[in-house]
Amino acid sequence: MTRRLLPSGEAALLVECDSLDEVLALHDALEAARPDGVVELVPAARTLLVAVDPGRMPLESAATWVRRIPAEAGSRVAGAHADAVRIPVVYDGDDLAATAEVLDVSVDELVARHSGIEWRVAFGGFAPGFGYLVSEAWPFEVPRLEAPRPRVPAGSVAVAGAFGGVYPRQSPGGWRLLGRTAATLWDPASNDPAVLAPGRRVRFEQA
Incomplete structure (x- = not known):
C-alpha cells in the first residue's frame, strides 16, 4: 500500500x-x-x-x-462500528424506473439489490451528514443525471457512480433517486450529529 x-x-x-x-x-x-x-x-x-x-x-x-501500521487494500477490520444502521425506504423515487432501464434490470431487481446488501460509509462530504456509501456487493456504475435537480428533498435515497447515499436535507443534486426515507440522518443538536459516520455499516429496508 x-x-x-x-x-x-x-x-x-x-x-x-x-x-x-x-x-x-x-x-x-x-x-x-x-x-x-x-x-x-x-x-x-x-x-x-x-x-x-x-x-x-x-x-x-x-x-x-x-x-x-499493517494494512493492505481489500483488508478490512470488522467491528469498528458493530451495529448496522437500518434505514427504512419507500422505493418510489423519480428515477427508479429509468435507472433500472439504464442498468438493464427490472425495477424489482434493482430494489432487491439495493436493499439486499450491506453498505458501508466510506467517507462524508457534499453536505453535513451526507455519507458516501460503498458495497463490494453493489455491481453497478450508475451514470449521474445529465442535468442536476435544483432541489432534492431531504431523505431522498439515491445512487451515482459506485456510491449510494441519502440526502440529509434539501439541496441541489445530480444523483438518481430510488426512494425516500423519513429517518433523521443529521441532527446538529445531537452529541453525535451524523448518523452516517465513516465506517458505519448500513442496511436499507424496503418499507
Missing part, C-alpha cells in the same frame, strides 16, 4: 493513498489500534486526515505510527 504523508498544519497529517480501497483498509487498521493523542480520523476518496493533539502525540510519532 502506498502512503504519502503530508503535514497539514501543526496538528494533522494528510495521508495520500492510491485508491478508496486503500483508504478504507488503512482507516480500519488505524481505528483498531488508535493510540491516545489521535483526535480524529477523516477519510476521503483518496486521502485520510489524521488529526492529533500534539501535546499527547507529536506529529513525528503520528507519522511513524501511520507508516508502520
Whole structure:
C-alpha cells in the first residue's frame, strides 16, 4: 500500500493513498489500534486526515505510527462500528424506473439489490451528514443525471457512480433517486450529529 504523508498544519497529517480501497483498509487498521493523542480520523476518496493533539502525540510519532501500521487494500477490520444502521425506504423515487432501464434490470431487481446488501460509509462530504456509501456487493456504475435537480428533498435515497447515499436535507443534486426515507440522518443538536459516520455499516429496508 502506498502512503504519502503530508503535514497539514501543526496538528494533522494528510495521508495520500492510491485508491478508496486503500483508504478504507488503512482507516480500519488505524481505528483498531488508535493510540491516545489521535483526535480524529477523516477519510476521503483518496486521502485520510489524521488529526492529533500534539501535546499527547507529536506529529513525528503520528507519522511513524501511520507508516508502520499493517494494512493492505481489500483488508478490512470488522467491528469498528458493530451495529448496522437500518434505514427504512419507500422505493418510489423519480428515477427508479429509468435507472433500472439504464442498468438493464427490472425495477424489482434493482430494489432487491439495493436493499439486499450491506453498505458501508466510506467517507462524508457534499453536505453535513451526507455519507458516501460503498458495497463490494453493489455491481453497478450508475451514470449521474445529465442535468442536476435544483432541489432534492431531504431523505431522498439515491445512487451515482459506485456510491449510494441519502440526502440529509434539501439541496441541489445530480444523483438518481430510488426512494425516500423519513429517518433523521443529521441532527446538529445531537452529541453525535451524523448518523452516517465513516465506517458505519448500513442496511436499507424496503418499507
